[in-house]
Amino acid sequence: MSLDMGRVAAAALLVAAYAALCAGIWLRERRRAAQARTEAAALAEARTGAVPLLVGYASQTGHAEEIAHETARLLHAAGEPVRLAALDDIDAALLALTQRALFIASTYGEGDAPDNAAAFWCRCQAGAALLPHLRYGLLALGDRQYAHFCGFGRALDAWLHGAGATPLFARIDMDNANAGALQAWRHQLSQFASLTELPDWQAPTFAAWTLVARRQLNPGSVGAPVVHLELEPPAPTVWEPGDLAEIRVPADPEHPREYSIASIARDGRVHLLVRATTRSDGTPGLASGWLANTQDKGLEIGGAVQMRLRAHPAFRLEGNAAAPIVFIGNGTGLAGLRSHLRARAAAGTGPNWLVFGERNAAHDFLYGDELRGWLASGVLERLDVAFSRDQPQRIHVQDRLAEAADALRDWVERRGAALYVCGSLQGMAQGVDAALRAALGDAQVTALARSGRYRRDVY
Ligand SMILES: Cc1cc2nc3c(=O)[nH]c(=O)nc-3n(C[C@H](O)[C@H](O)[C@H](O)COP(=O)(O)O)c2cc1C
Numbered sequence: 018m019s020l021d022m023g024r025v026a027a028a029a030l031l032v033a034a035y036a037a038l039c040a041g042i043w044l045r046e047r048r049r050a051a052q053a054r055t056e057a058a059a060l061a062e063a064r065t066g067a068v069p070l071l072v073g074y075a076s077q078t079g080h081a082e083e084i085a086h087e088t089a090r091l092l093h094a095a096g097e098p099v100r101l102a103a104l105d106d107i108d109a110a111l112l113a114l115t116q117r118a119l120f121i122a123s124t125y126g127e128g129d130a131p132d133n134a135a136a137f138w139c140r141c142q143a144g145a146a147l148l149p150h151l152r153y154g155l156l157a158l159g160d161r162q163y164a165h166f167c168g169f170g171r172a173l174d175a176w177l178h179g180a181g182a183t184p185l186f187a188r189i190d191m192d193n194a195n196a197g198a199l200q201a202w203r204h205q206l207s208q209f210a211s212l213t214e215l216p217d218w219q220a221p222t223f224a225a226w227t228l229v230a231r232r233q234l235n236p237g238s239v240g241a242p243v244v245h246l247e248l249e250p251p252a253p254t255v256w257e258p259g260d261l262a263e264i265r266v267p268a269d270p271e272h273p274r275e276y277s278i279a280s281i282a283r284d285g286r287v288h289l290l291v292r293a294t295t296r297s298d299g300t301p302g303l304a305s306g307w308l309a310n311t312q313d314k315g316l317e318i319g320g321a322v323q324m325r326l327r328a329h330p331a332f333r334l335e336g337n338a339a340a341p342i343v344f345i346g347n348g349t350g351l352a353g354l355r356s357h358l359r360a361r362a363a364a365g366t367g368p369n370w371l372v373f374g375e376r377n378a379a380h381d382f383l384y385g386d387e388l389r390g391w392l393a394s395g396v397l398e399r400l401d402v403a404f405s406r407d408q409p410q411r412i413h414v415q416d417r418l419a420e421a422a423d424a425l426r427d428w429v430e431r432r433g434a435a436l437y438v439c440g441s442l443q444g445m446a447q448g449v450d451a452a453l454r455a456a457l458g459d460a461q462v463t464a465l466a467r468s469g470r471y472r473r474d475v476y
Contacts, residue, residue, distance in 0.1 A: 069098040071115045073107050075122040075134030078261060078275060078474070079329045080194070081158050085121045087218060088206060104134035105467065109146065116150055117185075119206075120173060123158035125475075126442060127169025135329060136467055138169075141176050149181035154209060155188045156202050166190070185209055193272045216257055223265055223273075224251050225321040231310070238380040239406070243349060244309045245279075245290045245384075248322055255282040258356040259332035259474065262287055265323040266304040274304040277353035277439060277474055278326070281360045287326070290352035290383065332474040334360075337435040340470070341367065345449055347374035347403075347414055350440020353474040357437060362396040369396060370419075370428065374403035374414040374445070387414050399424075408442065415448035422456035423464065429457055435470040442475040 070092060074085035082103075089101040102111075104122070112118075125131045130138040144327075155177075157170020167190045174188045179285035186205045191198035203218055230247035248262075258281055263273040280288035294302035306312035316322065332353060342361075345356040351373060361369055371388065377382035381404070382388075391397040401417045420424060428434035438449050453471070454462050465471035 031167075036292050042307070051273060061394025067098045068114060068116055069100040071107070071118040072099055073104050073113070073118060073120045074101075074102045075104045075120075075131045075137075075173075076158075077123060077125050077131035077133070077331060078476075079327055079331065081121045081123040081131075081156075082330065083221075083327065084156065084158075084199070084202075085119075087292065088119060088121065088202075091218065104130075104137035107137060107155055109140070112146065112151065116152065117209075118151060118153045119155075119209075120153060120170075120177075121156045121158070122170045122173050124163070124165065124167055124169040125161070128172070130169045130172075132466060132473060134169070136463070138173075139353075144272075146180040148177065149183075151177070151180075151182040152185050153177055153182050154185045154205055156198070157188055157190045159190065159192065161192045220328075221325050221327070223263075223323040223325045226250055226287065226324045228316055228318055228320050228322055231318060233433060234290070234383045235375075235381045238376065240292075240376055240381065241295060241428070242293045242311065243383060244293065244379075246291060246308060247280075247286045248289070250284050253285075254326065256287075256326045257282075257328065257333050258360040259329050259353060260356075261327045261329045261474075262289060263325050263327055264304065264308070266301045266307050268307065270323075275327075275476070277332075277350070277356070279352035279355045281356055281363065283363060284359070285392070286354075287324070287354075290349045290355075292349050315454065329474065332437070332439070332472050335469055337470065337472075338366065340436060341369070341428055341432045341434040342437055343370045343434050344371065344437050344439075345372045345414055345418065346439040347445045348440055349383075350438075350445070350474070353439035354437060355387075357404065358391065358396065362391060362394075367396065368398040368432075370399040370401075370434075371397055372401045372403070372414050372417050374405065374417075376404060378402065378404045378408045414436060414445060415452040416453040418449060419455065425453075425456045429461070429465070435472070436465065437472050437474075439474040446473060446475040 036194070072085050072089040074081050076082035076085070085101060090291045093099045094395050107111050122134065123131055155170060156163070157167035157174070159167035159170065170188065170190065189198050189201050226248040228246060232245050233242050234245050235243045256278060260278050261275050262278050264276065265273050276289045276291065277289045278287050279290050280286060291305050291308050292311050293305045293311045296302060301312040310316055342357070343358065346354045354371065358369060358371070361367060361368060373388070375383060388397065388400060392400045401421060403412045403417045405411045405413055429436070436453065438446055440446060450462070
């Protein structure tokens with residue numbers, strides 16, 4: 018065999034080995050996903066003979082949902098009949114039946130309910146409930162940096178109180194991913210279920226990922242630098258489009274930061290889109306300054322990042338895989354949309370319409386070549402851009418949606434499209450929501466959200 022032939026054979030062997038490795042991971046993850054689905058179905062089903070303990074969650078980015086799953090899993094494993102449900106799936110009839118409930122509720126907007134509890138909360142406000150038979154425990158998730166700390170959890174607590182329900186223990190307020198609060202919750206669970214020994218809580222595990230590439234996507238921008246990062250896992254890892262990465266930064270390890278993943282598992286690397294923010298005193302943001310290396314002792318190429326990936330069911334494809342999708346976002350919100358678009362480009366699914374907003378086309382067209390390429394190749398059937406500062410009057414994505422109201426109705430009503438929104442809540446997502454309601458009507462937008470055809474990853 019010549020040297021070249023030897024090389025070719027060695028390369029072929031390597032490719033085959035890599036393909037086998039990928040297939041192995043894929044099969045393992047598929048089995049794991051199937052098992053998780055079976056477990057979730059079992060937990061969602063009321064067991065015969067006993068009124069199950071209700072574990073209800075209100076969650077936007079999946080944190081409360083993850084704790085609810087773990088809570089239900091532990092109680093289920095300890096022999097408690099459990100029913101697990103998002104608050105929106107809990108109605109008056111179920112509450113009337115339920116004698117014991119545990120609620121895990123995060124807060125969004127300005128003290129508001131997350132999207133998957135909005136309909137439930139509307140129903141709560143509409144009529145007085147009588148729940149003297151109900152005893153409940155409540156874990157409220159929030160962040161003290163917001164004015165209305167744990168606002169929704171507190172409001173839910175007050176509403177349950179008002180309805181005559183009895184707290185089993187004082188509400189636990191959890192600031193960020195505070196370990197003490199989780200410990201207190203675990204303690205209450207063991208008391209509550211009269212268990213001396215609860216099975217182990219599966220705490221999230223962080224691993225050391227390696228930064229292998231970084232480049233600024235908006236040189237010359239009037240805004241803060243936006244960097245594209247590529248991180249390699251210590252061992253092959255899979256995730257779904259829409260999922261999130263949680264990062265512990267050296268200067269503030271107690272408060273992990275969340276980023277939408279901008280790539281797909283097939284890329285082999287997690288891509289992140291990070292804006293290097295500046296604090297009010299002019300110093301670089303603790304996490305973004307480190308990741309973008311705009312500060313002293315920033316993260317170098319080859320450096321380690323403590324990271325874990327988190328499922329974000331609210332922003333996954335779920336039932337929308339075969340549907341046309343309108344993706345809407347601004348700034349670094351493009352990250353969560355790009356993971357979906359890369360997946361749809363790879364799978365050949367569509368049609369896809371992207372509405373993207375930034376400041377100036379000349380400097381801020383993030384992933385511009387890729388997006389224009391997708392438009393040329395048909396991955397994107399339509400691309401609308403709103404560069405707010407390219408003309409005297411400001412234009413944003415919500416304005417583009419208002420202009421395209423007829424097309425939007427056609428995509429949603431005739432073609433059955435789903436809507437995915439990613440980016441800032443203030444300004445963008447609120448404005449987009451208003452534009453959608455103006456174009457499609459309140460009732461239709463609410464129904465789309467309820468049925469999982471309107472999904473948001475907003476921050
Ligand atoms: C856009 C946005 C708005 C938020 N608003 C509040 C708030 O008003 N009060 C609060 O305590 N926490 C607020 N938070 C923090 C979340 O409640 C907290 O991160 C929580 O852990 C998220 O849980 P989840 O992943 O289950 O949605 C907000 C977070 C985001 C991203």
